[in-house]
Amino acid sequence: MKLEEVKGVGPSVARRLRAAGFINVETVAATPAKELMIKADYKKLGPALKIVAAAREALGNAFISAWDIYQMTKNRLKCTTGSSALDALLGGGVESQTITEFTGKYGSGKTQICHSLAVTAQLKPEKGGLGGQVLFFDTEGTFSSERAYQIACKNGLDPEDSLNNITLSRAYTSDHQTFLLDHAFKLCAEQNIRLVIVDSAISHFRGEYVGRESLSERQQKLNSYLHKLSRLAQIYNLAAVITNQAIDRPVASYVPTPFLGDPTGGNIIAHASNTRVWLRRAKPKRSTRVARIMASSNLPEGECVFRITGRGIEDVEDYQPTENTIEMEETTA
Numbered sequence: 001m002k003l004e005e006v007k008g009v010g011p012s013v014a015r016r017l018r019a020a021g022f023i024n025v026e027t028v029a030a031t032p033a034k035e036l037m038i039k040a041d042y043k044k045l046g047p048a049l050k051i052v053a054a055a056r057e058a059l060g061n062a063f064i065s066a067w068d069i070y071q072m073t074k075n076r077l078k079c080t081t082g083s084s085a086l087d088a089l090l091g092g093g094v095e096s097q098t099i100t101e102f103t104g105k106y107g108s109g110k111t112q113i114c115h116s117l118a119v120t121a122q123l124k125p126e127k128g129g130l131g132g133q134v135l136f137f138d139t140e141g142t143f144s145s146e147r148a149y150q151i152a153c154k155n156g157l158d159p160e161d162s163l164n165n166i167t168l169s170r171a172y173t174s175d176h177q178t179f180l181l182d183h184a185f186k187l188c189a190e191q192n193i194r195l196v197i198v199d200s201a202i203s204h205f206r207g208e209y210v211g212r213e214s215l216s217e218r219q220q221k222l223n224s225y226l227h228k229l230s231r232l233a234q235i236y237n238l239a240a241v242i243t244n245q246a247i248d249r250p251v252a253s254y255v256p257t258p259f260l261g262d263p264t265g266g267n268i269i270a271h272a273s274n275t276r277v278w279l280r281r282a283k284p285k286r287s288t289r290v291a292r293i294m295a296s297s298n299l300p301e302g303e304c305v306f307r308i309t310g311r312g313i314e315d316v317e318d319y320q321p322t323e324n325t326i327e328m329e330e331t332t333a
């Protein structure tokens, strides 16, 4: 919906909003007034409040029936990971309008899943993809164009086209990461981006806000970042995938659980992600991984195995599950 369609927004206000990155009514409606005030350079909160309220009214969705929401969820698209077992665990694949979080220890396969998805998202919907482009935020410097090239070739895609369909954005600090996400709203309006990846979502926040005294500030900023990502996913009907490191669980606080470690980021990340998947290495083959739904708003508990191969992520045909899956966990990567 065009900005000029909002009551009280004339050409000059629309220009000002566009210059600040608010390219349509949906983006304005989904932004806190204070943020709009700062970005669009208003001196007072009043005008920003009016604009945001008018945008929300123009969209007319402040109160919406559960049935209408259900209809919106029916527009959700699913993207294959490359492994049908992992897709089944995820209820058909990584879903648009939501945040899917992959967590696990170092080497558990988080970045590999991101690379696989960056390619599979480009496949046509009839082949399990989203038929679109990908925005990849790399915060740890672990994106590998060679790996993406390899996965594209093995999936029968033209590697040059495929790599051109992945827009890479390297974030150097948490502020920079947030700034880049703001910019993504504009990019997603201009391009057919169907998947946004943040690998990893939290490492800068963890590295910069150290110690108890800065914990609440970190959580506040992380919370605002994840809400923004969630809005982006909803506005543009795209899938958001984040990764999150896990830390070893101190032995003293050990309580029986299938997860021998804890994702970082506390409740903020847990609440923001619609589906949290725990990854771990599995014996006996080192390329085999186990994925387990750790928490989800709509999926049952469950587990599956997949493999990391030249093609990205694949099924394990000859896998024999053991009785006690916990035994398969390795405490060190």
Ligand SMILES: Nc1ncnc2c1ncn2[C@@H]1O[C@H](COP(=O)(O)OP(=O)(O)O)[C@@H](O)[C@H]1O
Binding pocket: 104, 105, 106, 107, 108, 109, 110, 111, 112, 113, 287, 308, 309, 310
């Ligand atoms: N081309 C490949 N073929 C098979 N396995 C690979 C390939 N590239 C990387 N891997 C495996 O992926 C693992 C690293 O996973 P990664 O996703 O980087 O972990 P993290 O969870 O720390 O992000 C390593 O065990 C490595 O052997």
Ligand SMILES: [Mg+2]
Binding pocket: 110, 111, 140, 142
């Ligand atoms: Mg990684």
